[in-house]
Amino acid sequence: MKNRMNLAARHLAAAWLLLLAGCGQGTAQGGLPLRIEISHVVGEAPLRLGDSYKTGAGDSWSAERLRYYLSNFRLRRADSTWFVNPQSADSSRGYFLVDEADAASKQFQIGPIPEGTYSGIEFLVGVDTARNGAGAQTGTLDPARGMFWTWNTGYIFFQFEGHSPQSSDGEHALTYHTGGGADSPARSVFLQFQTPVQVTADNSAELHLYADLSRLFDGAHALRPATMPTAMDPKASAEVADNSAGLFRIDHIHKLPKAGLAQGR
Amino acid sequence: MTAHSTPRLQVPEGWPAPRYDFAGNPVTSAGFALGRRLFYDPILSRDGSVACGSCHQQFAAFAHLDHRVSHGIGGVNGKRNTPGLFNLAWQPELMWDGSVHHLELQPVAPMSNPVEMGGSLALAVDKLRRDARYPELFAEAFGSPGVDSQRLLRALAQFTGTLVSADSRYDRFVEGKEAFTPQERDGLDLFRERCASCHREPLFTDFSYRNNGLDAAPRDAGRAVISGRDEDRGRFRVPSLRNIALTAPYMHDGRYDSLEQVLDHYSGGVQPSPTLDPSLAGGVPLSPDQRSALLIFLDTLTDESFIHDRRFAETHD
Numbered sequence: 169m170k171n172r173m174n175l176a177a178r179h180l181a182a183a184w185l186l187l188l189a190g191c192g193q194g195t196a197q198g199g200l201p202l203r204i205e206i207s208h209v210v211g212e213a214p215l216r217l218g219d220s221y222k223t224g225a226g227d228s229w230s231a232e233r234l235r236y237y238l239s240n241f242r243l244r245r246a247d248s249t250w251f252v253n254p255q256s257a258d259s260s261r262g263y264f265l266v267d268e269a270d271a272a273s274k275q276f277q278i279g280p281i282p283e284g285t286y287s288g289i290e291f292l293v294g295v296d297t298a299r300n301g302a303g304a305q306t307g308t309l310d311p312a313r314g315m316f317w318t319w320n321t322g323y324i325f326f327q328f329e330g331h332s333p334q335s336s337d338g339e340h341a342l343t344y345h346t347g348g349g350a351d352s353p354a355r356s357v358f359l360q361f362q363t364p365v366q367v368t369a370d371n372s373a374e375l376h377l378y379a380d381l382s383r384l385f386d387g388a389h390a391l392r393p394a395t396m397p398t399a400m401d402p403k404a405s406a407e408v409a410d411n412s413a414g415l416f417r418i419d420h421i422h423k424l425p426k427a428g429l430a431q432g433r
Numbered sequence: 434m435t436a437h438s439t440p441r442l443q444v445p446e447g448w449p450a451p452r453y454d455f456a457g458n459p460v461t462s463a464g465f466a467l468g469r470r471l472f473y474d475p476i477l478s479r480d481g482s483v484a485c486g487s488c489h490q491q492f493a494a495f496a497h498l499d500h501r502v503s504h505g506i507g508g509v510n511g512k513r514n515t516p517g518l519f520n521l522a523w524q525p526e527l528m529w530d531g532s533v534h535h536l537e538l539q540p541v542a543p544m545s546n547p548v549e550m551g552g553s554l555a556l557a558v559d560k561l562r563r564d565a566r567y568p569e570l571f572a573e574a575f576g577s578p579g580v581d582s583q584r585l586l587r588a589l590a591q592f593t594g595t596l597v598s599a600d601s602r603y604d605r606f607v608e609g610k611e612a613f614t615p616q617e618r619d620g621l622d623l624f625r626e627r628c629a630s631c632h633r634e635p636l637f638t639d640f641s642y643r644n645n646g647l648d649a650a651p652r653d654a655g656r657a658v659i660s661g662r663d664e665d666r667g668r669f670r671v672p673s674l675r676n677i678a679l680t681a682p683y684m685h686d687g688r689y690d691s692l693e694q695v696l697d698h699y700s701g702g703v704q705p706s707p708t709l710d711p712s713l714a715g716g717v718p719l720s721p722d723q724r725s726a727l728l729i730f731l732d733t734l735t736d737e738s739f740i741h742d743r744r745f746a747e748t749h750d
Contacts, residue, residue: 301534301535302535303457303458303535303536303537303538303586303587303590304537304538304582304583304585304586304587304590305583306581306582306583310581310582310583311538311541311554311582311586312553312554312555312558312581312582313555314553314555316541316554318541318542318545318546319532319542319658320532320658320659321532321533321534321535321538321539321541321542322534348659351661401658401661403661
């Protein structure tokens, strides 16, 4: 079970960040990594695989499997320039495969981040077109991980599998996959920091992101299991992709001293 | 294995630049030999019964002779006709509907198709890791120990990507090395006039997706499955016509057994439909003389040295 920060702690963290926000700007390319932790929730409660939830329209749903790629992280500086998280053509560095069933996959680091003040974070839910169209990959992008379509070659960007009594599919299955190359269903997400984040030689930060699965159904599009039990083809998966981008919010950010980073992953 | 027995991707004169870039996967003799071995090894299928080479036969220019649609594991039929394999490095996309956009990733499709090889990439990698011989061959091919899916797919691409067919009678005619008979010449002229807008020289395809009028209401949606666009219903990749005399049956579903039937289709059988290519509306009328000239011309596209090239054979030197 994840230990979530209460409201007071959140304010404390924010105050701490404010304090740091006046420090000098580092020039070194090195720097500390930024840690990102992801929790899957439904509203405010932690998502539990197999539990039943209700949508705004009154449909019931449960999740059995939730996996997706996050990539192309960027941090926005106070002066509107960007720090672009390095990715490498020879490895899957910078491409993260988040899996609800794998705790380790929900905590990762980007960077190293140059010292400076940052006002927000951007990332892609999915894999960029260039990488999606490149050849055989390794690591998190190894097609043998099963996040890969063979009938329409390319990565599965977002994979939600569960059940809904309203679904007309066999065993009331609910299958939402996005992927495919032609009109990319990768979606960009930008999250503004409530208070700027300061990265110094001695301190970095941990971003705790919440991905709220209720917004998969009650998002930019209202998805009804009765009319859309399956989304796999490019047209249907575009709506799921739009909604997948709306899942994320920053729950809190806290200070992460250099010493704390060393003991983490 | 000597260096000279390893093919390299050479771009024939007058051909466009290849789409597959071997710079990221340099062909070596050990890599090519590994790719060839894998291509002919049923270890890549779930129960060890079907190899790539079971469906893609060299004597048929790597198509599947006499099989309308593919015939895979457990004798189950697939839904599409097995195409010949050659000049794949030039293809921007693969498969009849262009569903595969990269040569290296193509094998994932048959390996995990329940009616083809019935397994999965992960399963194949696992079997290769536990095999007595393969770990050593992978180390030789890639310079360090390790069997993974990237190396498996790159080795296969070293084989499939170097299958170049560019030595037909037609090629030797174009190079000025051989003369055409008057009838072959008539056939070529007619082909350029009626067929080459889609089957464009020198690869004999413009790589577009078109509906050539097989059905008024296509059963297989073809390109539309991939693009999600209605205007792509019943459209399929324009296939190359190189080695066409060897790759019967014809069309995405293998409906025609002979080239005569194909010409019957173009001259009198084109079905109107909303996505029919406008250039084929009304068909392509052909007199008996024109038909025989076209057939004789299509025969000049057979590349005997390709289908007898020992380097591509299951049992090589």
